[in-house]
Amino acid sequence: MTRSDKNTSDTEIETLFAAARSAPPAVPDALMASILADAGQMQPAQPAQGGVFSWLRALGGGPGVGGLVFATCVGFWIGVAPPANLPDLAGQLLNLQSSTDIDDSDLTGFGWDIEEG
Amino acid sequence: MNMHAGNTEPDTEAELLARYAAGDPAAARLLAAQVTPRMFAHALRVLGDQAEAEDVTQDAMMRLWRIAPEWRAGEAKVSTWLYRVVANLCIDRLRKRGSVALEDIAEPADPAPSAMQGMQQATRLDALQAALNTLPDRQRQAVVLRHIDGLGNAQIAAILDIGVEAVESLTARGKRALKTALEGQKDALGFEDDTI
Numbered sequence: 001m002t003r004s005d006k007n008t009s010d011t012e013i014e015t016l017f018a019a020a021r022s023a024p025p026a027v028p029d030a031l032m033a034s035i036l037a038d039a040g041q042m043q044p045a046q047p048a049q050g051g052v053f054s055w056l057r058a059l060g061g062g063p064g065v066g067g068l069v070f071a072t073c074v075g076f077w078i079g080v081a082p083p084a085n086l087p088d089l090a091g092q093l094l095n096l097q098s099s100t101d102i103d104d105s106d107l108t109g110f111g112w113d114i115e116e117g
Numbered sequence: 118m119n120m121h122a123g124n125t126e127p128d129t130e131a132e133l134l135a136r137y138a139a140g141d142p143a144a145a146r147l148l149a150a151q152v153t154p155r156m157f158a159h160a161l162r163v164l165g166d167q168a169e170a171e172d173v174t175q176d177a178m179m180r181l182w183r184i185a186p187e188w189r190a191g192e193a194k195v196s197t198w199l200y201r202v203v204a205n206l207c208i209d210r211l212r213k214r215g216s217v218a219l220e221d222i223a224e225p226a227d228p229a230p231s232a233m234q235g236m237q238q239a240t241r242l243d244a245l246q247a248a249l250n251t252l253p254d255r256q257r258q259a260v261v262l263r264h265i266d267g268l269g270n271a272q273i274a275a276i277l278d279i280g281v282e283a284v285e286s287l288t289a290r291g292k293r294a295l296k297t298a299l300e301g302q303k304d305a306l307g308f309e310d311d312t313i
Contacts, residue, residue, distance in 0.1 A: 009296055013295065016306070017264040017265055020242060021265055023242065024158045025157065025158050027153050027174075031153075031171045031175060035178045035179075036146060036149060038175070039146075039149065039182050040145070042179070043137060044140055045140055046139065046141070046142075
């Protein structure tokens with residue numbers, strides 16, 4: 001094979017490669033449809049944008065919201081029926097005073113006021 | 118050589134994959150339109166069989182959808198990763214095919230030549246495919262990736278998981294073997310010279 005033959009040979013095979021590149025096989029429609037159907041089935045769900053769900057996520061999701069609800073219920077119940085030994089923090093803070101009527105008839109009967117004269 | 122590797126920007130492919138993983142319904146269609154033709158063409162050239170090429174392409178794309186949520190941008194190009202999956206699936210098919218005679222392999226479908234291209238081009242492409250089918254598997258993959266898919270040696274090395282020097286050796290030997298295989302078809306090829 002001469003040098004000229006080799007060069008011609010390279011040119012011709014490059015012509016074949018170029019022909020293959022310029023005429024790629026068409027993707028069958030059914031194949032593309034199957035690929036897109038697979039994509040649809042396997043695609044992760046799109047996260048919700050805004051709204052109530054975003055608030056719930058910001059609060060920590062289910063566990064966070066559950067804790068909040070529980071704490072609210074406990075606080076409400078303590079307000080309605082406080083335990084006997086619980087200090088009246090609200091009264092102290094608001095400086096409220098309570099009055100109690102005292103029956104002093106026994107003190108009068110004791111006689112100390114008579115002795116005084 | 119007309120190097121047309123990476124017809125789309127890799128960043129675009131990675132971005133579309135990220136959008137797909139985030140639930141964007143339009144991303145899958147755009148990404149599939151970009152990469153599927155290249156993967157299908159490669160599989161068809163390597164396998165020489167339309168049905169098998171379709172199976173391999175769909176399988177590779179399904180793996181892409183599956184890995185999308187875990188894809189880490191910047192570590193690899195989407196198209197390189199896909200080529201690698203397709204190449205491995207093709208090798209699996211070729212090995213299973215084992216001793217099947219070349220004449221038992223279905224003739225490839227004509228790559229949709231337009232009327233303008235004419236019968237001569239279709240004949241040449243058939244001759245090229247028949248010659249490709251005679252090459253050893255790895256040589257065939259390397260030749261198709263280099264000379265038809267138009268990829269660079271570094272990318273081919275990553276796809277075939279070999280060194281760049283091995284790619285150069287494979288493509289050189291493959292091209293020589295291709296010339297030899299085409300020797301007997303010069304009439305069909307329609308070239309004026311009497312040598313390939």
